[in-house]
Amino acid sequence: MRVMGVDPGLTRCGLSLVEAGRGRSVVALDVDVVRTPSDAPLPMRLLAISDVVEHWLDTHRPDVVAIERVFAQHNVSTVMGTAQAGGVIAVAAARRSIDVHFHTPSEVKAAVTGNGAADKAQVTEMITRILALQSKPTPADAADALALAICHCWxxxxxxxxxxxxxxxxxxxxxxxxxxxxxxxKAGR
Incomplete structure (x- = not known):
């Protein structure tokens, strides 16, 4: 099973592709972070994310897309941007009849580290170990996208x-x- 993991965001959107093997074996195939300038108009930022995601979907042909579920944060504009980016990605996958699943940050952290309240450093360390990477994926959005894909595989x-x-x-x-x-x-007869 090929899983595309997505850590949605307007400024940085993490994308990853992993392949699940037998048991809990997972291999990283690709990882990237789409960056958009914060001063660009929202529609142009969403279009830039959409263009890269559509290229990934057409090139990598994942079986499923795993997207981080947006949860309440203090900054409403951050939540809105994250939700909009996730929505653009879900629509692109749906157009290709690719299943989309959403996972909460605590589900992802628990799956990867065993602790639903793990910090970013712990998640990155475990991703590096699980995938036997020679160096830690950076920025954190890349590690989070890999964690989402692994979470879904498991x-x-x-x-x-x-x-x-x-x-x-x-x-x-x-x-x-x-x-x-x-x-x-029968009783009424």
Whole structure:
């Protein structure tokens, strides 16, 4: 499974591509950070991110895109920009029928370090070890994008089992509701 990890942002948007092997084996294939000038108009910044992401999607052909889920921060404009960048990326993937999954920062940190409150240095150190990199990925956005991709690789089997269980439960609820309806009709005769 090829996973494109995305740490969305307007000023710096981290992109990564990893391939999952057997077990917890993961290999880094590419990593980059898209930078846009803070004084550029918002539509032009989003377009620049979109252009690079579309090139990545067409070139690398990931099976899935894992994007960091935006959460409440003190700076509303930062949250808005991050959400807008993530939205542009999700749309580009959806146009290509590529599944998109969102992971919270604490899910990513917990998956990679075992601690949902780990700091950036701990995440970067673990990414370097997990991927057997010769040097730490920089800037932090690159390490975060790699962490997102790894998180998804490791969580995907569980997410798949949960989706299957939810589908089975829905099917059983429908069957039970139909059974009750038949019994009600039969009792009313």
């Amino acid at each position: 969580r995907a089997p569980m997410l798949s089992r949960m989706a299957a269980a939810e589908a089975m439960a829905a099917k059983q609820r429908e069957a039970y509701a139909a059974k009750l309806k038949r019994a009600k009709v």
